[in-house]
Amino acid sequence: MLRTDRIFGVVVILAALAYIASAFQIRTSFLSDPMGSKSFPILLGVIAILCGAIMVLKPDDEVEWPSAGAFLKIAFATVTMIGYAYSLKPLGFLLPTAVAAGILSYLIAGRALFAVLAGLGLSAGLFLVFKYALGLGLVAFPKGLF
Template structure:
């Protein structure tokens, strides 16, 4: 219980710092319709809510992962790191489809539904961010876009 509360307090502090750093983002007259601050505010808001839940309702007993679960977590961490490294050169859609597909496969190890979930998330999130929120995302690698 104490570990959850300590982690929750640390995450509240980090979220508040994230909000403060997002407040310093300069906006220009050529910015996206949503603006560059909205997404960091949304992320910080979710982190704050989750952190407060951890502080107010901590898990009564801690079950630390062992064996195969540690390998699964290491794989998920490697996938997310690779995603962060590949999103700029490959655009948004391809790395998102791959990462979402692998993470979906970890949740339910059936290849076809995992691949479809990855494809749906990659394309759906691109449509959401690019066309609905109006963010300036590069969908595919520049070489393919001409």
């Protein structure tokens, strides 16, 4: 029977093998201790392989995965966050924050007008708090726009 735990266990084993393989690639230095810098990572990899094997052999009950729609929303939220991460520096604080907060709000509450207001309000409100109450060095707008 194919269960989430079995798939996850296999992924864990493969990742641990890759981790151990790259542990063998660590360059050693002439200044070394009896254990060296490879043993601890290899030990961790072995533990992870054991855990993965147990998950494959003795899986828990099947996970309740969300519906395709909810999954799509989570994927969309993730893309939003990635976009936000890239745009925060070049575009300044206000614009990306309003857009990202609005999208997230819409994904959570599902109300369009509320989401627009939440985005604008959070962007302006947090900017004031961060910049003036907490004194963080945030840039409001992209450089050279004004």
